[in-house]
Amino acid sequence: MPLARRDFRYHLPRRLIAQAPLAERSASRLLEVGVDALTHRTFKELPALLRPGDVLVLNDTAVVKARMAARKDSGGRAEVFFERLEAECEALCQVRASKPLKPGRHLVIGGEEVAVLGRAGEFYRLRFPRPVLDFMAAHGETPLPPYIRRAANGADAVRYQTVYAEHPGAVAAPTAGLHFDMPLLDAIAAAGVVVVRITLHVGAGTFQPLRGENLSDVKLHAERYAVPDAAAQAVNGRSGRVVAVGTTVARALESAAADDGQVAAGGGETTLFIAPGYRFKVVDALVTNFHLPESTLLALVAAFAGPERTLGAYAAAVAEEYRFHSYGDAMFCESAPAAGAAP
DSSP states (O other): OOOBGGGGOOOOOGGGBOOSOOSSGGGSEEEEEOSSOEEEEEGGGHHHHOOTTOEEEEEOEEEOOOEEEEEETTSOEEEEEEEEEEETTEEEEEEEESSOOOTTOEEEETTEEEEEEEEETTEEEEEOSSOHHHHHHHHOBOOOOTTSOSOOOTTHHHHSSOTTOOEEEESSOOGGGGGOOHHHHHHHHHTTOEEEEEEEOOOGGGGOBOOSSBGGGOOOOOEEEEEOHHHHHHHHTOSSOEEEESHHHHHHHHHHBOTTSOBOOEEEEEOOOOOTTOOOSSOOEEEEEOOOTTBHHHHHHHHHHOHHHHHHHHHHHHHTTOOBSTTSOEEEEEOOSSOOOOO
């Protein structure tokens, strides 16, 4: 019987959802999900799980200050949440307001006017008075996920960002990367592991739950990615495993790969939804945080490690009181011993 949304449910006590980062990034716990056993480690032990010749792939997107308080030209309050850049001064955004906005209206953010150009599905196309990234840096705030039940503070501007973030455009952090600090990355490189970077700008759809019971009905928002030549060459010429740091890296690499597993350099957009039954072409091991019940991200992990093994690991993590979600702990797993049939 095909898997459905209910197959990705698990009990998660609210107290286990991390509300703030640890003082030290690499002090997080790491659950090693083996074929036959689970091993409780700290993230600093990750180099022991890697091998010379492995290619560790990071997502170097940078989180932008995507959430902006606004006022409608009629005087009512609104909230603007950036989704993706369309041009230097134009972006697709979610707008929360009491009534839909028509083209020709404008919003006032920080004393500056933002024009409403029209709709694009569930988003609005907005024109900003200066480059969007500069505008958000001046008037926005760090877009913490909805399950973090507090306002963003100055520390989040640093900690809800990887130490290797380089290319602005994400509205959510590639959270598996939050555990890395520079000493750990240096230790990994010194162990003979090749470390490369790709970019996938995480959109608001990263929080998208599984809707309906049929997984075949799931549609993801498009997210832009780029695979540099150096990363493609390292992956294609590897002598070891490809280790994806996070579900965003896994989606980007799988989206860029041909059926023979060769990854093409360049950029593109992906709406790839990975669920059990998908046959991975590139990724051999995955570092990932613990995701929400009935989420598209949990479906990806279940496709990679196997549903039974994944939910068993999650049950153990709950029992051992691991910290969950963006500021939580992580797991390391290799692909399921027997992959499912190709979709």
